[in-house]
Amino acid sequence: MLENAIFMIVIILAINIIYVSFFTIRMILTLKGQRYLAATISAIEVIIYVVGLGLVLENLDRIENLIAYAIGYALGVLAGMKIEEKLALGYIMVQVITKEINKDFTNTLRQNGYGVTSWMAYGMEGDRLVMEILTPRKHERSLYKTIKEIDPKAFIISFEPKTIYGGFWVKSLKNGKLTQ
Structure with a gap:
C-alpha cells in the first residue's frame, strides 16, 4: 500500500x-x-x-x-x-553608455560579430559614447562579459525588441550566425 x-x-x-x-x-x-x-x-x-x-x-x-x-x-x-x-529564444537590444570614448570599444564588439551603432552624447559629467548592440539572447552573457572587460563601469540597459526590420546585420541574425 x-x-x-x-x-x-x-x-x-x-x-x-x-x-x-x-x-x-x-x-x-x-x-x-x-x-x-x-x-x-x-x-x-x-x-x-x-x-x-x-x-x-x-x-x-x-x-x-x-x-x-x-x-x-x-x-x-x-x-x-x-x-x-x-x-534563450529571440534577440536583445543592449544600450551601453561609457566614458571610454575610443574606436577600439566599438571595433572590439564588431570583431566579435555584434552589430553596433554608436554616437557621442553629453552626460552630467561630460562626453559619453553611447552604443546600441543587437544580439541573439544566447550571446547575451558573452556580450556583457566583453563590455565589462573593456569598461567595468559601463552603464548597460537591455530590452527585447518586438520587431526587427532592415539593416545589414538582419540577414546574419535570421541565419543564426554570430561569430564568437
Whole structure:
C-alpha cells in the first residue's frame, strides 16, 4: 500500500513538472510569435494536465496527492524558467553608455560579430559614447562579459525588441550566425 502511495506521489510530481514546463515554453513561444509550435505544444500540454489532475481528483481523500500536485507545479515553474534560460529564444537590444570614448570599444564588439551603432552624447559629467548592440539572447552573457572587460563601469540597459526590420546585420541574425 505504501509503495502504491509513494508511486502515485512521484507520478503526480513528475506529471506536474512536465505540464508546467510545457506551459512555460508554450507561453514563451506564443510571445515570440511561434503560433503553430505553441499550438502543438498546447495540445500535448492539455493531455498531460488532464491526466495529472485526474489522478488527484480520483484520490481527493489523499492529501499527499494534492501536496505533490502543488509541489510539482512549483518545481515545474522553476524547471520551465531554467529551460527558457537555456533556449534563450529571440534577440536583445543592449544600450551601453561609457566614458571610454575610443574606436577600439566599438571595433572590439564588431570583431566579435555584434552589430553596433554608436554616437557621442553629453552626460552630467561630460562626453559619453553611447552604443546600441543587437544580439541573439544566447550571446547575451558573452556580450556583457566583453563590455565589462573593456569598461567595468559601463552603464548597460537591455530590452527585447518586438520587431526587427532592415539593416545589414538582419540577414546574419535570421541565419543564426554570430561569430564568437
